Amino acid sequence: MRTSAVALVVATLVATPALAGPGAGRGSGGWGMGGSYQRMFNPATVETVSGQVVSVERMRPMKGMNQGVHLKLKTDQETIPVQVGPAWYLERLDTKIEKGDSIEVKGSRVSFQGKPAIIASEIKKGDALLKLRDDSGFPVWAGWRR
Numbered sequence: 001m002r003t004s005a006v007a008l009v010v011a012t013l014v015a016t017p018a019l020a021g022p023g024a025g026r027g028s029g030g031w032g033m034g035g036s037y038q039r040m041f042n043p044a045t046v047e048t049v050s051g052q053v054v055s056v057e058r059m060r061p062m063k064g065m066n067q068g069v070h071l072k073l074k075t076d077q078e079t080i081p082v083q084v085g086p087a088w089y090l091e092r093l094d095t096k097i098e099k100g101d102s103i104e105v106k107g108s109r110v111s112f113q114g115k116p117a118i119i120a121s122e123i124k125k126g127d128a129l130l131k132l133r134d135d136s137g138f139p140v141w142a143g144w145r146r
Contacts, residue, residue: 038137038139040108040110040112040119041108041110041119041121041133041136041137042108042110042137043108043135043136043137045108045109045110046106046107046108046109046121046135047106047107047109047118048104048105048106049073049075049080049104049105049118050075050102050103050104050105051073051074051075051076051102051103052073052074052100052101052102052103053071053072053073053074053097053098053099053100053101053102053103054071054072054073054074054079054099055071055072055099056069056070056071056097056098056099057069057070057071057072058070058087061083061112066086066087066088067086067087067088068083068084068085068086068087069084069085069086069087069090069097070082070083070084071084071097071105073103073105073118078116080116080117080118081112081115081116081117081118082105082107082117082118082119082120083112083117083118083119083120084097084120084123084132085120085132085139085141086141089140089141093130094128095125095128095130097123097125097130101125102125103123103124103125104123104124105118105120105122105123105124106120106121106122106123107119107120107121107122107133108121108137119133119137120132120133121133121134121135121137
């Protein structure tokens with residue numbers, strides 16, 4: 001009797017993630033609050049920069065994460081990488097950021113792979129505002145878990 005109860009528990013634990021679908025249990029493909037990437041966001045280093053988008057690329061910020069959108073923004077002072085968010089989320093939005101766009105980015109300045117970067121919390125393009133994270137860095141795409 002005891003052996004069958006243990007077997008049932010093990011079977012349930014193994015089957016649950018598989019039934020939940022791809023990326024389940026990993027916080028939005030690695031983009032959820034539990035991941036080491038999201039913990040890099042520091043409210044104390046939030047700043048706002050403006051400039052022109054030099055490039056828009058898809059990338060995986062860290063091993064095990066789903067693809068994200070990454071910009072290079074040329075400001076008056078520098079060209080800085082901007083981590084925007086998961087591609088699966090951004091593809092569903094009406095406002096698209098493209099090479100050549102003039103934008104304003106609010107986000108946390110971090111050191112990413114030994115170089116400066118910004119993890120965006122908001123991006124303004126003309127009259128459009130893309131809200132990506134709240135003031136503490138909590139991503140809007142993970143809001144349904146609150």
